[in-house]
Structures are given as C-alpha cells and as structure tokens.
Amino acid sequence: MCGRFALTATPDQTTTFLGLDDIEPFPARYNIAPTQPITMVLSGAPKAPGSNRSDRSSLLVRWGLIPTWVKDTRQFPLLINARSESAAEKASFRTAMRHRRTLVPASGFYEWRQAGSRKGQAYWVRPRNGGIVAFAGLMETYAEPGGSEMDTGAIMTTAANPDIAHIHDRMPVVIHPEDFSRWLDCRSQEPRAVADLLRPVEEGFFEAIPVSDLVNKVANSGPEIQERFVAPAADLPGEPKPVKPARKKPGGDDADQMSLF
Template sequence: MCGRFTLNSSSEALANDFELSDVPLLAPRFNIAPSQDIAVVRENDAGVRECVPLRWGLIPYWSKDPKKSNAPINARSETAATKPSFRQAMARRRCLVPATGFYEWQAVKGGVKQPYLFRPRDQGLFAIGGLFELWRGEGGEIIESVALLTTEANAVVGKVHKRMPVIVARGDYARWLDRENCETASVEDLFGPSADDLLEACAVSTKVNNPRFDEPACVDGL
C-alpha cells in the first residue's frame, strides 16, 4: 500500500521532467494524504500533456453516490486490468503522479509503527503510475479522482513493507500516457518493482502519522 507521499520540487523541475509547457505553481508538500487533491500528469483530449489536481481516492464512474463510494487510493497492478473499478481506467485513463518520496510503516516492539521515507538516491523527481476516473452526478457535478498503482516491493522497500508504488521510468512516460493505446498488455512490463539501487530508506519522525502535519520536518532523518 502507498498511503502517503511527498512532492517538494520546483515547478520548473516538474515541467522539465515531464515535458510540460504549462505547470501550475505548486506548494512543497511533505505529507500528502488520501482524499486530498494531488498533482497528476496526463494527456488531454488533444494529446497534450497537462498537470492537473485530482482527488486521491478513485471514485468509479458507475458509483451512484461518491460519498458512499469505497474510493480506493491504490490499485494492484497485477489485477487492475480485470477489476470493475479500474478496468476502463487502465485501458483509457492512465496517468503519472509526480513524487519525491513515499512513506511506509514498519511494526516494531510495543505495537509502535516506525515510518520510513523512501526516496531516490539522487533525491530527484520520479513518477508513480496512476489511473484516473471521471464521475458525473445527475445534477451536473463532476469529480475527477485517481488511484496509485502498486506492485511487489523491491529489496529495499521489502524490509519494511511487501508492496510499493509502480515507478514508471522517464523513457516510458509516453507509452504509459498514450490514450490511443488501449491494449493493457502492452504496458504490463512496466509493473515490476523498481531496481534495488534506485531508492534509499530513511527512518523519520512519527509526526508524519498525522496527515495534518505537512512540514519540512516530515522528511528529516532520525
């Protein structure tokens, strides 16, 4: 599961990494939590990449009431293409979620859970594979939402948790975002765990347990 992540990068770096012509001014985020709006990169109807805010927690298009919807924050990459909640999104609405790190928790003695921050060794940007959906209400209300894809953990993350986000390499962005490619089998090779030397792990303060605490101290190592 991926239930918290960070995005503390400049808009200029975001534009360069994701080849965006227009990027909204984003405040640094150190503890992004479910139900919040997150930055998402996708192709629009004209085939142009855009960065837009979507709600984290996917509401299926067929849901009758978004307030009662399960709104999963993650989708297992191994089964997303066959699950009713994700099947159409996997074929037609793939996206990228820019990030600079993500958190996982490890159980330690006394029932306490120690949070760890996983981030690239170069402390740069990376992209999590995502699926987005559009829900339309009878009264004209529109909600766009997103779920993050997960896969088996690599050796680094696996010491703390058995799952990790699907990390899409920069050279695969175009293939992943291509809305004209509805053959999900053609992108399944992207679902494996990232290389073991990509990420480093850092124990951080339990302050990140509180989703309202979104400060630079979240990413400070112990």
Template sequence: MCGRFARRSTQEVLADWFGVEPEDMPFFAPTYNAAPQSTQPVVRPSADTGKPEFALMRWGLVPFWAKDAKVGYSTINARAEEVAAKPLYREAFKKRRCLVPADAFYEWQRIDAKTKRPFAFGMQRGEPYAFAGLWERWKPKEGEALETFTILTTDPNKLAEQVHNRMPVILDPQEYSRWLEPGDPSRPPVDLLRPYPAEKMHSWPVSDRVGNVRNNDLELLTECPPEKQLF
C-alpha cells in the first residue's frame, strides 16, 4: 500500500514539471509527511480547456454514489488489478484519472513481531514524480461538494519488494497525457498499471518519526541508519 508520501518540490518546480502556469495554481506548501484524509494537490484535466490543472483534494476516495464520506477512510489506495471492475473505482477509472505529485513515498519493513523500519523511495536523480490516481466529486445532502482521490498500487519492483509486497503505480512523464486524457471509456489505459523500473529508483532508511503524522519537516527525508532508529 501507500499510506504516506512526501512532496518537497516547490509550486514553481511542479508547475514546470506538469506544464501548468504558476498563476493558475491554488496555493499549497511542501509536505514531508502527507497522510490519509489530508488535503493534497493533484493534477487533472480542466473541465473547460482539457489542459492539466492543479486541484486540492482530500486523500481517501468517496464515490459519487456514497451515502456518507466515511468510506474515504478505507479508500486511500486502489489495487490496480481491481479498478476496472470494482464498483468503488470503476467509473473513476474510466473518466476521472489524475496524477498525484510526490518526491518520495514511505513504506515500513517488518523486522519482527514488534518492530517495523521505515524507508523512503525516490528517483535516482532526485526529480519529482507522479502516482497514478483517481478522483471523485461527492455531494452531501447539505453543504459543499467534496473532491477526493485515491492512489493506485501494484506489485512491487525488485527495490520495493525488499520492504513491502505492494508499491504505488508511478508513471513516466511521457505517460502523463495518456493517463489524463479521457480517451475511450471502454478502453482505459490498463497497461500503464505496472511496477516502475527499479533501476530508476533508490531507497533509504529514514527516522521512525515519520510514523507520527504530527511530524512534518524536511529531516524526515534524511537518511537514518538503523542504529539511530528509536524503536
């Protein structure tokens, strides 16, 4: 699964990376410990122009037909093998795909029954990247509409499998347009839902401080040798 990630890139860097004008972006600050139910920026096609735009959404997808928003607590991730058929994600996969900007994601390696060690996963060259995501707009009986998203997961590559049995779906920049464009709803881009090449990534142990959602600082991305972990 993917339950935490970091986005240290500035808005200017992300505007250039995703081809969006900075003045058209909603304000958001870097985060070093994005957690479920937090509000994060995602990239989706503009309803007016079809071009990429940033939107702020809550992490944990609530389908448009849900009776209440509580379902979002269990939908932070969607398994790539299930999105084409599972009612929770089926319509979003056909029509409402998005990109979730990140610079690293965190995963925990189980050492023994009581011990887990956190690792960060980023690109070899340190550039930002994007998870494949889905988004939805849910309208309660009263109040404003809520926009939410989920991150797709797949089998791990050789790097990630040393720590966990799943990893988020990461897309290459040349795949962004195809993932975002509506295309034929009956033929969504299932072929993009595969492990990212391990040789383009690297991982490193980080402090167990990342396990506390109240910690949100750049030091969370600093390499922390196992002997300095505070178990």
C-alpha cells in the first residue's frame, strides 16, 4: 500500500519532469498523509491550434477518493489506495479509471514492516538514483450535498517487487516518463489499453532505508524523518544504542503540510 509519501523536489524540477508549463509554488513536504492535499497531473487541457504549450495541468486534490455516488461521507471508508488489478471493475474506481487517470509526483514513500498487529520498522523508499517518481493516480470530483465540489484522489498500488516484498506485499504503481502520455490519455486509451502499465516497477529501481518512528506522527514533518536509523537487534552489554534524530517542533517551513481542512 502507500499510506505516506514525500515530495521534496522544487516546483521547477517537478514541472520539467512532468512536462508541465507551470505549477503552483509549494514547499518541500516530507510527511504527506491521507486527507491532506496532494498534487495530481491530468491531460486534456485545451490549447490553441499550433501552440507549443503542454496539454497537461496540475491541481491539488484531497488524498482520499470519494466516488460521486456516495451519499454520506461519514459512513464511507477513506480510499487512499486503489488496487490496480481490480480498479477497472470496482464501482468506486471504474469511472475514474476510464476518464480521470492522473500522475502523482513524489520523491519516495514510506512503508512499515509489520510486527504482529503493530507497525514495526519504518522505511523510506526512494528511487535508487534519486530524482522524482510519478505514481499512477485516479481522481474524482465529489459534489457535497450543500453544493460545493471537492477534488479527491487515490494512488494505485500493485504487488511489491523484490526490493519491497520483504517489507510489504504492496507498492505504488510507477509510471515512467515515456508512458506518461499513454497513461494520461483517457480519450483514446481505454483502461484495458493501459493495463500493461499497472505492474511492479523493475527490480533495483527503489532502495529502502530504515528510518526512526518519527515518521509515525504527521506532526513530524521535517527532513530528519528520512535519516537512516537501525534499531538494535538486542541490548548487548557495553553496546551503545542508536540515537534518534532530534525532534523538531511543529511550525516553520518544514512543517507546512498545507492542510485543506
């Protein structure tokens, strides 16, 4: 699954990677959590004949997709992920899969190795060669009973590749730049035509770095949560214990997670 991720690239780096003309300025975000705003990129923006401008556009959406047919959001589960194997048939994702496929820029994501019923060791999973990655996403605009509209979205997942399988059995779907146009093209590319893109990324693409439990709390939102941390296998006499990164108080640029609600 994907329950936390980060986007620490600059707006210029993000626009270049995604083939956008521009994007709203944003701060580095180290601990993006469900219900917070996330950037999604769609295709199909109108452009003048002969224009060199991109037909892609970006917008902020609430992380947690709400289908248009939901009557009471309080009784509906938070859909932060969509299983790629069944999204085209599931009522919650079927329409978005056909009409509103998106890209979600990220610098990496966090995953936890389960320890019984509790979260165990946390990992920061990032591209081995650095840079930005694009996750496959789905978007839906939900009309609230009062008349206001809210853009919502989910990140698609697939079976974990060997780099991640020892931590968790699922991982986000990665769309490579050469496949951006085909994935975003909802006019001529039906879901079955892009099903081949919904596969685990190649082995060696990601590296998983153990980090401290600072990432467990959304209030911890600075770069220190990505620092390498390995818990001791046992408390051996005379063996120094690892020191956790210093906690930073919420506030300031690093803690700005831009909540919509």
